[in-house]
Amino acid sequence: MNRLSNRIESIEESATLAMAAKAREYKSRGIDVINLSLGEPDFKTPAHICEAAKKAIDDGKYFAYPPVAGYQDLREAIAAKYQKENNVPYKAENIVVSNGAKQSIANVMFSLINPGDEVVVFSPYWVSYDAIVRLTEGKPVMVNGSIENDFKVTAAQLEKVIGPKTRAVIFSSPCNPTGSVFSKKELQDIAAVVLKHKDLLIIADEIYEHINFSGDQLSIASLPGMFDRTITVNGFAKGYAMTGWRVGYIAAPKWIADGANKMQGQLTSANSSISQRAAFAAITGDIAPTLKMVEEYRKRREIVYALLKEIPGVKANYPQGAFYFFPDVSSYFGKSDGQHTIKDSDDLCLYLLDKAHVSLVPGGAFGDPNCVRISYAASENDLKEALKRIKETLSGLKQNQAQRAVVA
Numbered sequence: 001m002n003r004l005s006n007r008i009e010s011i012e013e014s015a016t017l018a019m020a021a022k023a024r025e026y027k028s029r030g031i032d033v034i035n036l037s038l039g040e041p042d043f044k045t046p047a048h049i050c051e052a053a054k055k056a057i058d059d060g061k062y063f064a065y066p067p068v069a070g071y072q073d074l075r076e077a078i079a080a081k082y083q084k085e086n087n088v089p090y091k092a093e094n095i096v097v098s099n100g101a102k103q104s105i106a107n108v109m110f111s112l113i114n115p116g117d118e119v120v121v122f123s124p125y126w127v128s129y130d131a132i133v134r135l136t137e138g139k140p141v142m143v144n145g146s147i148e149n150d151f152k153v154t155a156a157q158l159e160k161v162i163g164p165k166t167r168a169v170i171f172s173s174p175c176n177p178t179g180s181v182f183s184k185k186e187l188q189d190i191a192a193v194v195l196k197h198k199d200l201l202i203i204a205d206e207i208y209e210h211i212n213f214s215g216d217q218l219s220i221a222s223l224p225g226m227f228d229r230t231i232t233v234n235g236f237a238k239g240y241a242m243t244g245w246r247v248g249y250i251a252a253p254k255w256i257a258d259g260a261n262k263m264q265g266q267l268t269s270a271n272s273s274i275s276q277r278a279a280f281a282a283i284t285g286d287i288a289p290t291l292k293m294v295e296e297y298r299k300r301r302e303i304v305y306a307l308l309k310e311i312p313g314v315k316a317n318y319p320q321g322a323f324y325f326f327p328d329v330s331s332y333f334g335k336s337d338g339q340h341t342i343k344d345s346d347d348l349c350l351y352l353l354d355k356a357h358v359s360l361v362p363g364g365a366f367g368d369p370n371c372v373r374i375s376y377a378a379s380e381n382d383l384k385e386a387l388k389r390i391k392e393t394l395s396g397l398k399q400n401q402a403q404r405a406v407v408a
């Protein structure tokens with residue numbers, strides 16, 4: 001009777017959302033949890049964007065179903081942004097606006113992947129890539145970037161895993177969870193590999209485009225020959241502090257945009273009319289509030305990096321974008337406070353939530369079980385306090401007696 005489909009049984013709950021829910025539950029019990037699990041700006045949506053939404057309600061014109069792919073003016077504005085800022089000649093016909101970039105990715109995967117098709121996922125990866133591919137009954141093929149190479153997968157590594165069933169490659173840059181940013185040269189090398197295989201597509205997730213401290217942002221779709229091979233994913237959540245408004249989009253060759261449009265037409269129809277008016281104000285309006293937020297993130301990156309370096313046994317790369325650290329904490333696995341021995345990163349995250357009242361996300365959900373993800377989209381005070389608590393709690397973990405005996 002109570003039987004869910006194999007499809008839904010085969011995937012896990014989103015780890016980012018699960019840890020955020022746990023943190024909320026602790027908070028509701030009156031526990032002072034610092035939540036560094038969810039990748040969510042702690043800033044409010046800029047005022048001019050909120051004003052546009054209020055005006056849209058008062059105008060009384062935006063109560064009806066919008067076109068499935070989004071309002072024409074919003075799609076034109078997104079295309080114009082890509083022409084001007086990213087050097088990609090998208091037109092409105094290439095754009096589909098969805099309920100967050102997550103739906104954009106799902107629309108694309110369901111439009112392109114047949115059961116058994118392979119999708120190469122650069123790992124560490126954002127949690128939902130893996131689950132969405134499996135929902136389509138495609139097969140995710142993980143390729144691991146090493147911490148020594150700033151977690152970035154190389155073109156040579158990509159080349160090795162491409163086979164006759166490979167349909168697409170997906171990655172994010174700036175990367176969630178590692179903060180790494182691919183350089184122009186690295187993207188050119190990846191593009192060269194993709195172009196060698198005639199049916200291969202690349203899904204480039206640029207949702208953290210604005211939060212990039214490297215000055216090296218480049219859309220792979222702008223490289224020669226790549227327009228026809230790339231699905232660019234982006235959205236308003238991170239750059240404009242609009243997570244709750246749920247506006248993401250793809251920019252893609254028309255046949256893929258048409259597929260995504262058809263998919264969305266059967267599942268959700270268009271994104272909310274009012275959110276789209278807010279997004280239009282965001283993309284055509286003053287970018288100064290975004291730049292201010294980015295400067296704050298940059299400061300916080302320095303603070304967290306310095307504090308992480310003070311914690312013995314924690315190995316962190318220096319992220320170039322997004323708002324995450326993805327440190328290797330595996331030196332604590334097997335250590336004990338006398339009562340509890342840390343098994344792995346899932347266990348360490350639960351331990352830190354319980355003892356330090358800090359919520360992080362285990363690295364396994366992002367493809368690297370040696371790591372944990374720390375979101376620094378939180379206030380400086382919270383970050384300093386959280387890192388202090390983590391350091392103190394970890395300092396109470398020692399190699400346990402049995403292990404010491406083995407080592408001796």
Ligand code: GLU
Nearest residue numbers: 014016017037038039176
């Ligand atoms: N993308 C954010 C994160 O990675 C939001 C949560 C989610 O949708 O996974 O934390």
